Amino acid sequence: MTEQSLRDDPLHGSDAVREYFGDVYPRVLAFAEMLAEQGVDRGLIGPREVTRLWERHILNSAALMPFIGEGRVADVGSGAGLPGLVLAAMDPDRDYVLVEPMERRTQWLFEAARACGIENVSVVRGRAEEVTESVEVEVVTARAVAAIDKLVKWCSPLLVPDGRMVLLKGRSAADELERAKYTLRKQRFVGEVHRAGTVPGVEATTVVVLTRA
Known part of the structure; x- marks a missing residue:
């Protein structure tokens, strides 16, 4: 049933998506298929999300890539691996740290990274404020975790x-x-709002970039 639902996603296997991801498409595809197959049962996505997985989750995550810059990345509240595993699949030469407090979700992140051949990730269990002694990075990413003021304080x-x-x-x-x-x-950040496009016909994603003043 879930497999059929993924095939009902109009972007699944499309030429536009293949062209957008290029050489990294096989890793991204493997992750999308695994998330579609297991995500609902494991409480990672809702049952109605499978038929719009590419637009709502995979491409939405991928839209961050042009703003990442240089250095190691920590994806805070990584959950289903969005955006962390998608970005790591696209960017195999960079180290990604997936920070997630829930044990069952850290297990999923380990399994998905291994199964999809995403080798440039490590998974750290805990909240952002609990892992400051073990994690230091140049970039923090987050999706649907908290309001900006809270994210700044925590991350x-x-x-x-x-x-x-x-x-x-x-x-x-x-x-x-x-x-x-x-x-x-107080934290010396300056914020900018960007609209980031991915493939034709998919609504642009809103990205907020905070840089030190």
Whole structure:
């Protein structure tokens, strides 16, 4: 049933998606198929998400890639591996740390990385504020974890002094930035909102980039 649902996704196997991912497509495809097969039963995605997996989850995560910059990446609250495993599959020459507090989800991340041939990841169990002694990176990513002001408080200790945060957000991103302005000022961050496209016909993704002032 889940397999049929994935085939019902109009982007599954499309030429546009293959061209967008290029040489890394096989790893991304393997992850998408594994998430579609196991994600609902393991509480990672809802049953209605499978038929729009590529647009809503895979391409949405991939849209962060142009904003990552250089250095190691920590994906905070990695959950199903979105965006962390997608980015790592696309970017095999960079180290990714997947930070996730729930044991069953860390197990999934281990299994998915191994099964899909995504070898450039490590998984750390814990909340961002609990792993500051073991994780130090140039970039933090997050998707659907918390409001910007909370993310800055929790995640800035994971960053090197000139590190950046690259966040997947919704259409209210500008309002979130405004509400977080005092926290951003205290931590010396400047925020920018971007609209990032992926393949034709798919709505652009809202990306917030926080850099040190």
